[in-house]
Amino acid sequence: MPENWTSSRLGGHVDLHLDLGAEGGRRSRLEAALREAIRSGRLSTGTPLPSTRGLARELGLSRGTVTAAYDQLAEQGYVTTRPGAATRVADVPPHLSAQTPPAVTSPRTPSPAHDLRPGRPDLGAFPTRAWLAATRRVLDRARPEAFGAGDPQGQVELRIALADYLGRTRGVLTTPDRIVVTSGYYQAVRLLCGVLSAQGRAAAAVEDPGHNFYRETVRRAGLTTYPLPVDAYGADVTALAGPAHTVFLTPSHHYPTGVPLHPSRRQAVSAWARATGGLIVEDDYDGEFRYDRHPVGALQSLAPDNVVYCGTTSKTLGPGLRLAWSVLPPDLVAPVVRAKEEADQYSETLGQLILADVIATHAYDRHIRAARLRYRRRRELLIERVSTFPGLTTHGVPAGLHTLVTLPPDGPTEAALLTTCATRGLALRGLTELHHTPTADRPGGLLIGFAAPPERGYPAALDALSGVLAESFTGPGTPGRRVPRP
Known part of the structure; x- marks a missing residue:
């Protein structure tokens, strides 16, 4: 036996x-x-x-x-x-039992009751039917090779679909051979910065304030970062007269202030790149989500040989897809593809083929249009609530998935508000940590996302936020103003 x-x-x-x-x-x-x-x-x-x-x-x-x-x-x-x-x-x-296994604790932070963090889409609105239909079509016609090792540059079907979509909707000038597909935006930044560091481009200008995780990713790749001040017109590109050969920008909708880069500054930074051989890394942050007019076109079209254009499905569909893309100047394509191959060989292939189908059948366009209507409505409700509290100032154009609210100097501090929000099950972000060099004299603020809560849960999230603001700015038990409901 x-x-x-x-x-x-x-x-x-x-x-x-x-x-x-x-x-x-x-x-x-x-x-x-x-x-x-x-x-x-x-x-x-x-x-x-x-x-x-x-x-x-x-x-x-x-x-x-x-x-x-x-x-x-x-x-x-x-x-x-x-x-x-x-x-x-x-x-x-x-x-x-032979032995009782120890309790397993998840390394993740428990989900908040109300998720108002910026940059997070409504995952409940994922276009499941369109994705399922595309999956069936892809599997019906897929060759056996579709389940083998993928192309380090990305599946050609997706690169063709992206070249058409980005040109049509964002004004990007590209061909499929200049696109590299990565496993998320962070990987795109890591690969690019590794290549730039190896080429001796050791300094980069980053927006101040700006996304702290992106900034740290650039630093870990070996680049020294220099702050680029941001004002009501976006990044002050006149400050580029320094050692930085590369500048990272969010020109369509600056994170976190929500302002677009002014046309004159778009022209100025493009001229700087062409004249000096500098490189602009364009994070098309929230580029699809403009609510008062057609979205601003990509900066890349002004200097296609000097701009790396980066996009992702993280905010349009969901971060779980792990799909992003970079449109590269011709001289960077080969080294970035080699870096991708060395990092993890290639990105998951079936999801790329499905996304290509979703884009080619215009289901992606329809999903984006529906999301714009939904998020515009939510942003308006948020602005209406916040405006009932004197001293709070909202920033940015009607766009994106969050609103920046700065605090009055004589009111509660950012840290105190974040603590109170956390105790009430509200998750959002503070402004201070996003500065290149956080100091006590920086103005405090809250980044309030309005996209993540499910449709039915959004009114309750607004109620919870209004409750915290009412208590913080009028005091518990104080007869305050009536807070309108959505």
Whole structure:
């Protein structure tokens, strides 16, 4: 009799590995092996065991031996039996376990009751039907090669679809051979910065304030960062007269202030890049989401040989897809593709083919248009609530997935408000940590996202936020203004 047995017929669906050992009688060895599998957790509660006839045939035992082992395990509480039904693993109480496994704590922070963090879309609005239809079409026509190793540059079907979509909707000047698909925007930044560092471009200008995680990603790649002040017209590109050969910008909708880069500054930074051979890295942050007019076109069209244009599905569909893209100047394509291949060979291929179909059939366009209407409505409700509290100032144009609210100097501090929000189950971000060099004299502010809560949960999130603001600015029990409901 074999010591180890694997059956593909356990319960008709699953495999099972048993170590039967070499000592003792046949029944006792089978009984001990099954008991060990249950006690160790390899067989979970409710798992069906093979029929006595089937297990006996697999192991070369008599059916009576297997039946006796099952009966013994049932008496001990390890399995349950019922006439006409499969024998199943019982819900074993702790005292029967060989050892109680330690409690496993998730490294993730528990989900807040109300998620008002910036840059997060409404995941409940994911276009499931369109994605499912595209998946069926892709699988119906997919060649076997679609399930093999992918192209480090990205599936050609997606690059073709992106070249058409980005040119049509964002004004990007590109061809499929200049696009590289990555596993998210962060990877795109890491790969690019690694290439720039290897080429000796050791300094980069970054917006101040700006996204702190992106800034740290640039630094970890070996580049020194220099702050580029941001005002009501966007990044002050006149400050580029320094050692930086590269500048990182969010020209369509600056993070976090929400202002677009002024046309004169777009022209100025493009001229700087062409004249000096400098490089502009354009993060098209919230580029699709402008609510008062057509979205501003991409900066890339003004200097396509000096701009790296970066986009992603993180805010249009969801970050779980892990799909982003970079449109590169010709001389950067090959080194970035090599860096991608060295990092993880290639991005997941099936999702790329599905996204290509979703874009090509214009389901992506329809989803974006519906999202604009939904997010515009939510932003208006948020502005209406915040405007009832004197001293709070909202910033930015009607765009994006968040609004920056700065605080009055004589009111509650940013830290105090964030603490109160956290105790009430509200998650949002503060402004201070986004500065290149956070100092006490910087103005405090809150970045309030309005996209993440589910549609039915958004009114409750606004109520919770209004409650915190009312208590913080009028004091508990103070007869304050009536807060309008959406």
